[in-house]
Amino acid sequence: MPTQRIRRALIAVYDKTGIANFARALVDEFDFEIISTGGTAKHLKDAGIPVTIVEEVTGFPELLDGRVKTLHPKIHAGILADRDNPEHMRQLAEHGIQPIDMVVVNLYPFEKTVADPACKFEDAIEMIDIGGPCMLRAAAKNHRHVLPVLATEWALDAVLRHLRGQLDEDSVRFRAKLAGRCFLRTRGYDGHVGDYLLLQSLDSPVSPSEQAFALFTCLLLTKISDLRYGENAHQRAAYQRYFEQSTPFDSAFDSSTPTNTSFNNLIDADAARGLCAELARSINPAQRAAGDQRAAGDQRAAGFSPRGQLNAGASPLAPPTIGDPTWLLTWTTYGTWLPGDPRGYVSRTPTESGTHEIFNAPGQPYSTDQPELSEAAKDRMDGEPVLLDARHAAAASDAFMKAAAAHNIRLVAYAIMPNHVHVLCQATQNGPELLRLFKGVSSRRLGQAFSLASSPRWWTKSGSTRHLKPGDDPTAAIDYVCEQLNSLLVRCFDGRRNKGAIRSDSKAARAKARGSIGEIDRALEKNKAARAEARGSLPEARGSLAVVCFIKHTNACGVGVADDPAEAYRRAYLGDPNAAMGGILAVNFPVTADFAAMVMETYDRLGKPLRESGAPHAPGGFFVEVWIAPSFENAAVEIIRGATRAPTGESNAESPGSALSARPKKKWGENVRLLAVGDLSQPPATDELVYRSIAGGMLVQTADTVGLNEDLWEVVTKRRPTDSEMSDLRLAWLIAKHTKSNAISLCKDGMLIGNGAGQMSRIMSCRIATWLARENGHADKLAGSVAASDAFFPFADGPNILIDAGVTAIIQPGGSKRDEDVIHACDERGVAMIFTGTRHFKH
Structure with a gap:
């Protein structure tokens, strides 16, 4: 519990999310007096919360169109007075100033305002917060006696739990944490303001949206955890995230993770999430309905297509659904x-x-x-x-x-x-x-x-x-x-x-x-429930297809897409079963108990039969370091950890659940890091910046968010790709985008069969991709396969290697001086080729 009586809180916020409930708890549970300003006071009064307007405290009205509201001795002396200093308290009493025990503030959204291309200089100046940072800094300086609250969702919840005595953290440390967060926020805020004004001082002033990169950048990072070591055992490492932001990898450091996640694990996990999310975003939602009508054994028909492509003939004019953005x-x-x-x-x-x-x-x-x-x-x-x-x-x-x-x-x-x-x-x-x-x-x-x-x-x-x-x-x-x-x-x-x-x-x-809108919504929910019942407990991927990816050293070694999650997993694992061992597994659907049981039996079901048949590419075992999914059912976690056996009913695994349940738990299941990263189909942030450290500084670039921009694609050969080739070309193109350059990715029937990654010459990437396909038992799949290249082919030698191996369609950016030679080589052998006009180098 806090060690001192807290009586008065000053609340002045721009973003009023959750502030009424917070203030109501202060008044109802702790008998607070609330002091507030203009818009915040009105918001609280409208919610039925008693408020003392700041003018009643200072004896002065707001001045200069609201620029001066809280900049007054009766406010700042009330915040800054040291309660343990008798002279401070005497001066407060002499001037009739009452102490303020809590300051709750968030700031004008200056950064958001100047990011708008239409922002004028006058708009920006008015969004420079003066009173808010002053109060936060004053309260943070005097945090032994005043709770300094930067009004975020986390802080409002933490302060109430602190007042209720529900935090394990003692009051001194908690107050220091709140104070530190306030100073970090005002430091970053001042940096954005300074950068904006320096931009205006240039010979040709530009807005931040036009500038793209700040003249001065202040990156605020919070250390979440030390890591075991860096890329190698002799290197030290830590995981830090941007201040006041959550990340998909926060769950790697909660109490449910049995061991500390390593530096390399996180690098690979980020690559796995990036590829799986890209594929999930690009899936056509209409494909599920089409898949329901396919013959049960028609696996090839379950192709990969971009959103909207399958039903291109249907009109996109449609009634709105309640709840969608x-x-x-x-x-x-x-x-x-x-x-x-x-x-x-x-x-x-x-x-x-x-x-x-x-x-x-x-x-x-x-x-x-x-x-x-x-x-x-x-x-x-x-x-x-x-x-x-x-x-x-x-x-x-x-x-x-x-x-x-x-x-x-x-x-x-x-x-x-x-x-x-x-x-x-x-x-x-x-x-x-x-x-x-x-x-x-x-x-x-x-x-x-x-x-x-x-x-x-x-x-x-x-x-x-x-x-x-x-x-x-x-x-x-x-x-x-x-x-x-x-x-x-x-x-x-x-x-x-x-x-x-x-x-x-x-x-x-x-x-x-x-009324029709409501009827459509009800019909959709009814159909969704019916499909879920028909599918049993195996997960339904958001969109239309299940996506499964295996990543090793940031590159894809297995990718599978299919209507059925079990089939998608089989395709991904068999792409390169040796490389899958010890890799990162990512899926785009919630993990159920049945799917978890199937994965835990991967080696017995899929790996061991290869060894027993004498296959040269048979693996020696199986485990994964990190498993990424939107979510994990509790029953699935228990099966993975070995707390319970697999379900006893039928599952989509090749063996009945009763057979699975008789097998012993897997040691790797106790240690695998399970990362629940939320919905993977959400669009990427368009304003994200990517930083890369070099000697003495950083390189900064915008994120590569270009995906299947087919409006710009051009078929440059005499033959156009078939529908099945187009499906695999899209899949291969996105895999190549997420593969280290030089990259050549081979796909067939919704499956990655060979990935030539990170070679110094493109022709070597072609050789490695085709060699891997043969090495991993996919020689028969090479005939009629497709290839993607992350950058243009400088000569026709690379495509000739691919065509000799059986590739019948190629996708690449184009742009070489010898494009005509490459096109001619394809035309001579009846191979289709697409130029995308977009390069995807990845270093």
């Missing part, structure tokens, strides 16, 4: 709707309730006439404004539909006007990523069909991305899009609202549309 995207044509426009525009005005006041929500007013802004924008224009006509709208609409189908985006409705566009859609991608996609594909389509004689581009650089909250009824947003005035073209899942069709605007029709 929903985005309302808006952008304008070049030069037609400028800031300050009297018709209204999206304001970027910072407020206490958010970085920008949102005026473009249906039913809310816009910011209006500010002619000086319009004139300034006109002065910056490089050409004439762009106005669309019906032909342009039809071309853009075609681009929207194709992009949505290719990227698994549900188009709810969109409207194209002469000077702006609205798109209402649902997708796993975030709003800015969707905005870039739709603007990019439509701009490219328009540029192919029409010319811009006197304008630099079709669209403005920026746009609006409004996220509807999960559970919100999307009807108002649908109405907003479909009822735009002067629309050239409207498309909606409800065809009655399409431009040119008879439109029903009655309340009854809208109610019917809302």
